Amino acid sequence: MRTVKIVSLIACSTLLLLATSGCAGKNGKHITPIGGARGPAPGGDGGVPRANTGGLSSTDLAKGGAITPTTPPDSNPVPLPPPGAPIGLSGDEYEGMLKDAVMFSGNTVFFDLDKATIKKTEQKKIDEVAAYLKSSGASANKMLVEGHCDERGTEEYNRALGERRALAVREYLVRAGVGPDRVYTRSYGEDRPADPGHNEAAWSKNRRGDFILLKPKPLL
């Protein structure tokens, strides 16, 4: 509709007589030929990034106090199942299950700024979830891990980071023995903060992975 409007917007254009054309002659000297003066030269004032404190990533700098002594990812490989196991079902299939966001609300996994690695301090929370999922009473239940970010990243980066957080939790569960077909992921990026504030206290609560327990609907 609008496209059509714009295309046809100028239905009519009118002739204007052009004024004086021939008087360009004398003033040629005012027309300055432009040389190669482009934007600021590389390394010039403001044109190119200043070396930022030795080229360290701002991520690390911004979070000096929170470096955790966890082992690097993948330094302790568990042979089976392989990391990055495909996510089994389409999202719609767990949409039919009952969602319980309360049962493991105390087990929310928190992350450092711009990180998707599981901190040592958070491992016990996931161990508890794994133990529950492996228990006989829970065999029909599944788990949705929701990954979230604070608002400081760019949006699509955050959407990816939230998914990487959820995948990291999922992988931890899988390595702990939970079947990969029982754990789903979903990223909300920064769209669903736990705390709407704009300070580190809020941000640290928002960098998280939430556990949403999925239960089959009871038969009627």
Added chain:
Amino acid sequence: MNHRSFFKLSLCAALTVAGSFHVFAQAPEVLDVTKIYDQSKLIPLSVSGFTGEVDSTLKFDLEVGGCKLVKAEDARALVTGQNTADRTDGRLVEPVSKTVLLARAFSGGSARQQAHALANEILAALGRPGIALTRIAFKVDTGATSEIYVADYDGHNAAKLTQDSSIVAAPCWGRENRALYYTSYSKGPPYIFSHDIATGARAVVARYPGLCTSAAVTRDGRKLAMILSKDGRLDVYTSDTDGKNLKQVTRTAIGAASPCWSPDGSQICFSSEDGGTSALYLVSAGGGPMRRLRTIGVINATEPDWSPDGKTILFTTRRGGFELCTVPAEGGEVTALVPGEDPSWAPNSRTVVFTRRGRNESRFLSLLDVPTKQVKDVRKISGGNSQPSWAR
């Protein structure tokens, strides 16, 4: 300078055209205005004679085009004219030679459209392809929910495209700007939708477990690139624009984000953390090894957008706050532009729309003239405005 060229320009403008202004715009050879106006600098220009919305719209457009509004005595280009209820007349004169570079009248459409059309012609006569009649799409976040909006490039005439009261993300134009592709959580999980703007018809084109997001359409409108996590990692995938023929293009170790296409559709640029920090990579559209794009001086790069002329890749970096940068498409020295994030090129490969942050991280959109770094703000819709995509 070339006197004959001046004559030619003046004469060629004296055409009568009764049809659309598209015909008008194709005046025969115009003199090389790049000899008069340095395309990398602000052009001092004066505007007089217009009133109301035509006046404000025209001035805004010309500033976006890299002109600086000055008094007539300081101007190197004089725009004069007048507007009535249904007509806008404008003239552009080079004051030294007193050469008329342009003389046009517009009727029909709205006052804003007449002003935009005049601005486009003025900028074209100054050597800069105008984009004042193009549109953008973006996300408007009102807290719990967000919707996709479509608006004129300056934010006027905005209309809500989605009405799901859900979460949306990452709009991208396709099918010759007749459709938008975007991420929506309206069915629960994030899926990628196509949305025909005229008919409102929607279809899910990527519905997989995990994350489906960051749709990017090729210029010919045939292929879609996207980020999926269904195989346990975030990687770049391609498909036809209806979602068929899905193919995994990257196999990253840590993950990929924000793909964009080269204009010829042969390559995809995206960001990945595989090297430790987020950096830009290239991969052939058909797959194969990923190659790091050299961004000298920058160690953190996200959200690339490939210029329509193929020459330049624009991206976001983080140094304290976010900053827009460009790098040649073959890699090399980075040029820092202005604070901002998530940029999208205009069809002229010169203007950019991007996201900025105000108080409390609230987001709004601005326009950047890349060579001169002049910034003008897009009219804001109530709520956070972000993730702009320029129809091109």
